[in-house]
Amino acid sequence: MLRYEGKIRIPSGCAISGIMNKKGQPFPGDDIIKSIALMHDRSNGLGGGFAAYGIYPEYKDLYAIHMFYDHEGAKADVEMFLNQHFKIELSERIPTRKVSSIKNPPIIWRYFAFPRGDKLAEAGLDESEYVVRCVMRINSDFEGAFVVSSGKNMGAFKAVGYPEDVGDFYMLDTYRAYIWTAHGRFPTNTPGWWGGAHPFTLLDWSVVHNGEISSYDANRRWLEMFGYKCTLQTDTEAITYMFDLLIRRHRLPLEIALTAMAAPLWDEIERMEPEQQELMISIRAVYGSALINGPFSIILGCKNGIIALNDRIKLRPLTAATKGDFVFIASEESAIRTVCPRPDAVWTPMGGEPVIALLEGVEDI
Amino acid sequence: MSFSLLTPEFIVERNDERCIRCQVCVRQCANLVHMYDQEEDRIVADDSKCVNCHRCVALCPTRALTIRRNPLEFKENANWTTSAIREIYKQAETGGILLTGMGNDRPYPVYWDHMLLNASQVTNPSIDPLREPMELKTMLGRKPEVLNVEDGKVKEKLPPQLKLEIPVMFSAMSFGSISFNTCQALAMAASEAGVMYNTGEGGLHKDLRKYGKNTIVQVASGRFGVDVDYLQAGAAIEIKIGQGAKPGIGGHLPGEKVMAEISQTRMIPIGSDAISPAPHHDIYSIEDLRQLIYSLKEATDYQKPVSVKIAAVHNVAAICSGIARAGADIIAIDGFRGGTGAAPLRIRDNVGIPIEFALAAVDTRLREEGIRNQVSLVCAGGIRNSADIIKAIALGADAVYIGQAALIAIGCHMCQKCYTGKCNWGIATQDPNLVKRLNPEIAARRLINLLHAWTHEMKEMLGGMGINAIESLKGNRLMLRGIGLTSRELDILGIKAAGE
Amino acid sequence: MSYVIIGNSVAAVGAVEGIRKHDKITPIIIISDEPYHTYSRPLISYYLGGKVTQDKMYYRDKNFYKANKVKPILGVKAEQVDFDKKEVILQDGRRISYTKLLIATGGKPLIPPLEGIEKKNVFNFIKLDDVKNIERLARAGSKAIVVGASFSGLKAVEALVQRGVRVTVIDIMDRIMPRVLDETASLIALKCLVKYGVEVLLNTTVEKIIGDKIARGVLLKDGRELACDFIILAVGVRCNIDLVKGTNLNINRGIIVDTGMRTNIPDVYAAGDVAEGYNFLEQRNIEIPIIPNAYKQGETAGENMAGADKIFDRGFVMNSMPLLDLSIVSAGVSTTGEGTNIKAIYKQDTNTYRKFYIRNKNLVGYLLINDIDRAGIYTDLIKRKVDISPFADKLGEEGFGFISLPKEMRKQIMLEG
């Protein structure tokens, strides 16, 4: 029996990988496919996906909305909704290549659009919040429709299959991006729905994640207080929203947001200087529900860079490396060395210690 | 009237082969059950006075004593049970309302026992608390929705918080309802364990002020012992609106218990009845509560969190929403199994709702309203073990209060006769001969042991779930599955059924 | 350097133990005219009564001298002390030089000026040799006369009764142990003696001892004649100062010592029955011929001889006397003087008697008969000069104890030990 994310929580193990050019120079998707493909055994053919930043330079000021539709009816309904709320500049099928292992694809579509001024004014929201609400609305209210990604000059590409096959399917060798992240999935049952694959995105946040967070429901119920609808019941979705909430909405500095998610232990806090201590205590008090517990390693992508983070007791693998302008992050060191045999530096970040790689000249995420 | 239809509830059995006539039982029974018959050189018992508190049994050095339920039965009747009949006899003989002590003992479902916890298997690792850090530290108090950080510093200080080493506190029990030694033991244990005890409405004895950092001072309708020093003396202030054992009912400490120390502590004359009115007569509505909350905050310079304790009644979710919005930092909800030193039997057994439902409903409601973080939730009333605590936190509590469990730890045998003032264990009594039976040092040690044991167990359970900080359990209802519950009950608890 | 002690009884042993608290090395020489290992003199009545054997009479075990590096010179009398040369001259001519000297020669019996006192079978009751002699005559059915219903006289009576001897005890006073017992107490004791078949003759005295060379009886002042097989004289004891008579030593009835047991001659100390030490209840120097006092005086002397600065200023009389089936204890003052209040409780049914002597706010003496348990608490109240006014009404009442004291005082005393 096929099971759908959103109907049930499906734990999974995974591979993750990310490559970034700090100067913002785009490069094709071959390396990221090669990197994630090396970790073939970490996934089981039931989900793979990529996020790519800088792929739509010609539409860089428009929201690139990637969609999955189960049927034409859903597409019609959503397009009516989109037309009411957005001005759509371009609507097209996302090009794919026939790959034998990728079966039963949904209707895969993309729109380049911007919010309608009157509707935006009517809603009284800032633009990004407006887009978020629309995305939430589609995901929760439109049966058979799912927003794959919704950021500017970026997109997510995912499917049920091994990640290298997914990359082939979406012809990622033909895209050029300055940040690539990838995900290979090992779910513990048989998801049939493409929307459940990773990465999960919102606006230009994308998250690839390896882990099963035990704090999920505590995180979810807290997020939902702020209007997020965790329809997929996946960790990745919740973590994505968490970044959105902490960084975009609460305007927390990146390191504070990361501290909230992988907070230092009380024992460590007790040994800190008073000022630092007060900050940490405050973070733990206010953002206790944002603490992500259980094993995870994640790569957060956004237009300004990538951040990798492990759970605070490092229950999942994560390795980072640099080579010139390039930053590599992957579940396994081999996945880095396969595309960069002689990195300048390779290290294994400590639990809870983030790897922050920003574009040159960018101060904050 | 000397002739009574009430037959002895219990029978005292003495094994004469073991009885060495040491008369410890005679000396220890405040109910005067045992007597030494010099002529016969044997000890005899008046069964009718026995309350089955086990004091004599526990102290008998040769284990010569057993107390049994009197096997005498009425004709079997599903409707007119023994207790139903006995209660009528009692009322027909006395003309009074029936009094009782401790919590509701009726066979209502215990929902804790209908919830099961999760554990990690394969897909994520369980955590071994003996090898990995496992954090139970809990902060109670209002949290801002957003933390303002500037240049790596906190821009606004947090509102006052209670810091607990583990999410367990000792429930409000007043000096008066319990003995000084019991109060002292609770204070010592709270202090040692890094948690809080609660003065109840009986004021704070001068000798216990040194435990202030671990004290919640209560302000109840009688306002006993309340002055600004009292408010300043504790770490937090709790306004007691109601109590799970007797929602809607006030309290009454009879004048004979108001001896010098209690009189001084409660600031009332020796020998005067200490009556706590049913409502606070300055709180007839939610806005009045707000005024009291802010009066107390003003009086303590906004340095102490203010808690509001209510009994779990039907409309508890809406009431708590109102309390949160009225400015409370902590809400304590006391379920219908909550203990008491004295309550009318009918009230205790028939009023209020289970804490499990109340807690789930309140947590859900506060989240729906987006104000859950503004206030900490403490649940009370019948928490029996560490699993109950873990379940309570998964349902949405920040911490729990334990009262009866704490008293049991120090010797209470649940005879439910607290209201008589003759507690043979030195707990619910003011009789100096009985009070000294509770050695505060032993009692504190036992309480600390209990908390220690529960801490270990909670850590094991958390570790099993793959969680290493208690805040990741708070409201994490996915960690619970219901068993033997209707779908309506599952909905209210916000949990799935086992197997789902 | 050497310590020399003349005497081998309680004060001497106290002195040895006192010296050894401070000085574990310097030899101690004990000189005694008795040939025995140190023994307890009061045990002679128990010896006579058959309660102890001679081998159980030692006051300290056989190892005592060796363990304490004591060189005993026993069975040799010290004849004289040359205080200038610091030497003790013995009967056999030996001269024992000392650095520090303790005179603990004890007491000796008061011999009444009685006609016929030199006859055979008239005994004192002080030394082991006395009872060894008496033992031979004291057979079941023989008849004895004890002169003096004093403490030691009555202990002799008890021992004789236990041996089955028929005893008559004679005293000039109107009651038994007149210095300790009042009329009520005396009557209780009298009843007891009579119960055991003792004939007690009070208010009379012996005119002369009858018999040829051997005493056969006595003639009383009132003209009566009593026959007997032997006679024990127990009219009193006085300080045994023979050794130092006529020297520069400051002597009254006994050798006068300060609260450190020092005499007026440097390096010479005195302790025990031979000394007149400070009695703090009477606030003057007087002999206190009882064992606890002898020991403490000896111990104090010993410590001071070894260089300490010990003071013993709490001496007073106390006695415990089991008499047949009676238990009698007393301490401190036993006479009614000015400013002394009395509290007395006599219970006929239990045959108990409790009497307290109170001066100002202090307990200064008591007498208990039969209910003597915890008597030491009263002794201590006397010694500490405790203000008893908060609990004076409870003295002698059932259950009197520390519980009767104010809480603070009780805790202080109970935690002291």
Next chain:
Amino acid sequence: MNNLSAAAKKRIYAKEEVCIGCRLCEIYCIAAHSQYRDNLIKTFKKLTKRPLPRIVVEEEKPVSFGLQCRHCDEPECVKACITGAMHKDTETGIVTNDIERCIGCWTCILACPYGVIKRDYQNKKIASKCDLCMESNMEPACVKNCPNEALYIKASS
């Protein structure tokens, strides 16, 4: 220094605030000094001549406390003893009465400032007192069995 001298300064004290007057200390003391040691039932059922409790319990409600020999540094009883039976062990510091030599003169009772020496008429005529249960080489029975920890052993300097 051996273990015994470590015991030299031990005293048993009472906490009257928590003494509950149950007198179990007496019961266990009796048994501990009987031939049946810890067996209370046999001690009380089989023996007609039982040892006296060597602890004194004073009670005047609501106050009560147990009191036993302090094994004083300067023991009055030892100094007063006319036979030398009462002695303080130089090794252990424990004051004991050699019942072979005690003749029951009760001078120790007269001298003991704590009033904790008793006349034992049942078993010869001897003075009976606390020996800190030294024979059992264990925690004294009264301390061990006090249900409310109202008795404790303390090493005092």
